Amino acid sequence: MTxxxxxxxxxxxxxxxxxxxxxxxxxxxCRIGSLRVRLLGQGSGIxxxxxxxxxxxxHIDGIPTSATEIPAPEPAAHPNxxxxxxxxxxxxxxxxxxxxxxxxxxxxxxxxxxxxLGGQPMRQIFFRLGPVILEVVGSxxxxxxxxxxxxxxxxxxxxxxxxxxxxxxxxxxxxxAVQPGRRITTLKHRDLGMSxxxxxxxxxxxxx
Numbered sequence: 001m002t003x004x005x006x007x008x009x010x011x012x013x014x015x016x017x018x019x020x021x022x023x024x025x026x027x028x029x030c031r032i033g034s035l036r037v038r039l040l041g042q043g044s045g046i047x048x049x050x051x052x053x054x055x056x057x058x059h060i061d062g063i064p065t066s067a068t069e070i071p072a073p074e075p076a077a078h079p080n081x082x083x084x085x086x087x088x089x090x091x092x093x094x095x096x097x098x099x100x101x102x103x104x105x106x107x108x109x110x111x112x113x114x115x116x117l118g119g120q121p122m123r124q125i126f127f128r129l130g131p132v133i134l135e136v137v138g139s140x141x142x143x144x145x146x147x148x149x150x151x152x153x154x155x156x157x158x159x160x161x162x163x164x165x166x167x168x169x170x171x172x173x174x175x176x177a178v179q180p181g182r183r184i185t186t187l188k189h190r191d192l193g194m195s196x197x198x199x200x201x202x203x204x205x206x207x208x
Protein backbone atom coordinates (compact mmCIF):
# COMPACT_ATOMS: atom_id res chain seq x y z
CA MET A 1 0.00 0.00 0.00
CA THR A 2 1.22 3.51 -0.82
CA UNK A 3 2.41 5.51 2.17
CA UNK A 4 0.81 8.97 2.26
CA UNK A 5 0.41 11.79 4.75
CA UNK A 6 -3.15 12.01 6.03
CA UNK A 7 -2.68 14.60 8.77
CA UNK A 8 -0.10 16.95 10.24
CA UNK A 9 -0.47 17.88 13.90
CA UNK A 10 0.54 21.50 14.45
CA UNK A 11 0.78 23.26 17.80
CA UNK A 12 -0.66 26.59 16.59
CA UNK A 13 -4.05 28.06 17.44
CA UNK A 14 -6.97 28.08 15.02
CA UNK A 15 -7.22 31.86 15.32
CA UNK A 16 -3.65 32.41 14.10
CA UNK A 17 -4.26 30.29 11.01
CA UNK A 18 -7.58 31.99 10.28
CA UNK A 19 -5.80 35.34 10.51
CA UNK A 20 -3.29 34.01 7.96
CA UNK A 21 -6.08 33.32 5.48
CA UNK A 22 -6.69 29.63 6.11
CA UNK A 23 -10.18 28.21 6.52
CA UNK A 24 -10.30 26.24 9.78
CA UNK A 25 -13.27 24.06 10.71
CA UNK A 26 -14.94 24.15 14.11
CA UNK A 27 -13.00 21.02 15.14
CA UNK A 28 -9.69 22.91 14.63
CA UNK A 29 -8.92 21.05 11.40
CA CYS A 30 -7.69 22.84 8.30
CA ARG A 31 -8.43 20.85 5.11
CA ILE A 32 -5.75 21.51 2.50
CA GLY A 33 -5.95 19.45 -0.68
CA SER A 34 -6.01 15.79 0.36
CA LEU A 35 -4.55 16.47 3.83
CA ARG A 36 -5.73 17.66 7.20
CA VAL A 37 -3.76 19.99 9.45
CA ARG A 38 -4.96 19.59 13.03
CA LEU A 39 -4.33 22.68 15.16
CA LEU A 40 -3.66 21.81 18.80
CA GLY A 41 -3.53 25.29 20.31
CA GLN A 42 -0.48 24.76 22.51
CA GLY A 43 3.24 24.24 22.06
CA SER A 44 5.30 24.96 18.97
CA GLY A 45 5.89 23.53 15.51
CA ILE A 46 4.74 20.35 13.79
CA UNK A 47 4.54 17.83 16.62
CA UNK A 48 3.52 14.70 14.72
CA UNK A 49 1.75 13.22 11.73
CA UNK A 50 -0.70 10.51 10.69
CA UNK A 51 0.21 8.30 7.74
CA UNK A 52 -1.75 5.94 5.54
CA UNK A 53 -0.06 2.69 4.58
CA UNK A 54 1.99 2.13 7.74
CA UNK A 55 1.34 -0.92 9.93
CA UNK A 56 1.05 0.62 13.39
CA UNK A 57 1.44 3.70 15.57
CA UNK A 58 4.96 4.52 16.69
CA HIS A 59 7.84 6.82 15.81
CA ILE A 60 9.66 7.33 12.53
CA ASP A 61 13.18 8.47 13.35
CA GLY A 62 11.82 10.13 16.49
CA ILE A 63 8.73 11.72 14.91
CA PRO A 64 5.45 10.66 16.60
CA THR A 65 3.49 8.76 13.96
CA SER A 66 -0.09 7.48 13.93
CA ALA A 67 -1.33 4.87 11.48
CA THR A 68 -4.66 5.66 9.84
CA GLU A 69 -6.80 4.70 6.88
CA ILE A 70 -9.23 7.64 7.14
CA PRO A 71 -10.35 8.76 3.67
CA ALA A 72 -8.98 12.02 2.31
CA PRO A 73 -11.06 15.08 3.20
CA GLU A 74 -12.95 17.35 0.87
CA PRO A 75 -10.58 20.30 0.35
CA ALA A 76 -11.58 23.69 1.69
CA ALA A 77 -11.23 27.03 -0.11
CA HIS A 78 -8.74 29.38 1.54
CA PRO A 79 -8.77 33.19 1.23
CA ASN A 80 -4.95 33.23 0.96
CA UNK A 81 -5.10 31.22 -2.29
CA UNK A 82 -3.68 27.93 -0.95
CA UNK A 83 -4.89 24.83 -2.82
CA UNK A 84 -2.63 22.02 -1.58
CA UNK A 85 0.62 21.17 0.17
CA UNK A 86 3.61 20.96 -2.15
CA UNK A 87 6.18 19.63 0.31
CA UNK A 88 6.97 19.13 3.97
CA UNK A 89 10.53 19.64 5.23
CA UNK A 90 12.05 17.16 7.68
CA UNK A 91 15.28 18.15 9.46
CA UNK A 92 17.55 15.20 10.10
CA UNK A 93 20.58 15.08 12.42
CA UNK A 94 21.65 11.83 10.76
CA UNK A 95 20.67 11.40 7.12
CA UNK A 96 21.62 7.75 6.75
CA UNK A 97 19.59 6.84 9.84
CA UNK A 98 16.57 8.84 8.62
CA UNK A 99 16.71 7.28 5.16
CA UNK A 100 16.88 3.84 6.78
CA UNK A 101 13.85 4.62 8.97
CA UNK A 102 11.85 5.73 5.93
CA UNK A 103 12.97 2.63 4.03
CA UNK A 104 11.53 0.52 6.86
CA UNK A 105 8.03 1.76 5.93
CA UNK A 106 8.59 1.23 2.21
CA UNK A 107 9.80 4.67 1.12
CA UNK A 108 12.73 5.07 -1.24
CA UNK A 109 14.49 8.32 -2.26
CA UNK A 110 13.37 9.83 -5.56
CA UNK A 111 16.37 12.14 -5.92
CA UNK A 112 19.10 13.97 -4.01
CA UNK A 113 20.52 17.47 -4.23
CA UNK A 114 23.67 18.87 -2.61
CA UNK A 115 23.75 22.54 -1.66
CA UNK A 116 25.05 24.87 1.04
CA LEU A 117 23.37 26.55 3.98
CA GLY A 118 25.29 29.29 5.77
CA GLY A 119 28.46 28.13 4.06
CA GLN A 120 28.03 24.56 5.32
CA PRO A 121 27.32 21.56 3.07
CA MET A 122 23.70 20.43 3.07
CA ARG A 123 21.99 17.51 1.37
CA GLN A 124 18.34 17.34 0.36
CA ILE A 125 16.79 13.91 -0.18
CA PHE A 126 13.30 13.77 -1.67
CA PHE A 127 10.58 11.19 -1.05
CA ARG A 128 7.02 10.94 -2.33
CA LEU A 129 4.22 10.39 0.19
CA GLY A 130 1.07 10.33 -1.91
CA PRO A 131 0.61 13.76 -3.51
CA VAL A 132 3.08 15.42 -1.12
CA ILE A 133 6.87 15.56 -1.35
CA LEU A 134 8.88 14.94 1.81
CA GLU A 135 12.14 16.89 1.67
CA VAL A 136 14.68 15.46 4.12
CA VAL A 137 17.44 17.96 4.88
CA GLY A 138 20.67 17.55 6.80
CA SER A 139 24.44 17.62 6.76
CA UNK A 140 25.83 14.77 4.65
CA UNK A 141 28.46 14.03 7.30
CA UNK A 142 26.48 14.52 10.53
CA UNK A 143 25.74 11.49 12.72
CA UNK A 144 24.10 13.10 15.75
CA UNK A 145 21.87 11.02 17.99
CA UNK A 146 18.84 13.27 18.42
CA UNK A 147 15.45 12.81 16.75
CA UNK A 148 14.45 14.18 13.38
CA UNK A 149 11.79 16.89 13.29
CA UNK A 150 9.14 18.15 10.88
CA UNK A 151 10.31 21.70 10.24
CA UNK A 152 8.27 23.50 7.59
CA UNK A 153 5.51 23.42 4.99
CA UNK A 154 5.37 24.83 1.46
CA UNK A 155 1.91 25.34 -0.03
CA UNK A 156 0.80 25.57 -3.65
CA UNK A 157 -1.23 28.70 -4.44
CA UNK A 158 -3.26 29.56 -7.51
CA UNK A 159 -1.69 33.02 -8.00
CA UNK A 160 1.61 33.72 -6.25
CA UNK A 161 1.41 37.48 -6.78
CA UNK A 162 -2.12 37.64 -5.37
CA UNK A 163 -1.03 35.60 -2.35
CA UNK A 164 1.98 37.87 -1.77
CA UNK A 165 -0.34 40.87 -1.95
CA UNK A 166 -2.71 39.20 0.53
CA UNK A 167 0.10 38.90 3.08
CA UNK A 168 1.66 42.28 2.31
CA UNK A 169 4.58 43.06 4.61
CA UNK A 170 4.26 39.60 6.18
CA UNK A 171 5.69 37.98 3.02
CA UNK A 172 9.16 38.30 1.54
CA UNK A 173 9.71 39.32 -2.08
CA UNK A 174 8.50 36.77 -4.62
CA UNK A 175 11.47 35.14 -6.36
CA UNK A 176 12.22 32.30 -8.75
CA ALA A 177 12.06 28.89 -7.08
CA VAL A 178 14.61 26.11 -7.55
CA GLN A 179 11.97 24.22 -9.53
CA PRO A 180 11.98 25.45 -13.16
CA GLY A 181 9.21 27.89 -14.02
CA ARG A 182 7.93 28.26 -10.46
CA ARG A 183 8.03 31.25 -8.10
CA ILE A 184 8.02 31.31 -4.32
CA THR A 185 7.62 33.58 -1.32
CA THR A 186 8.41 32.92 2.33
CA LEU A 187 6.12 34.18 5.08
CA LYS A 188 7.24 35.98 8.21
CA HIS A 189 5.34 33.30 10.05
CA ARG A 190 6.00 34.50 13.58
CA ASP A 191 4.50 37.90 12.72
CA LEU A 192 1.31 35.97 11.96
CA GLY A 193 1.35 34.02 15.22
CA MET A 194 2.38 30.80 13.46
CA SER A 195 5.19 28.57 14.73
CA UNK A 196 5.76 26.60 11.51
CA UNK A 197 8.09 27.91 8.82
CA UNK A 198 5.87 28.57 5.84
CA UNK A 199 6.36 29.24 2.14
CA UNK A 200 3.98 29.68 -0.78
CA UNK A 201 4.83 28.48 -4.29
CA UNK A 202 3.20 28.75 -7.70
CA UNK A 203 1.73 25.60 -9.29
CA UNK A 204 3.99 23.04 -10.98
CA UNK A 205 4.73 23.48 -14.66
CA UNK A 206 3.65 20.36 -16.52
CA UNK A 207 6.59 18.76 -18.28
CA UNK A 208 9.18 20.92 -16.47
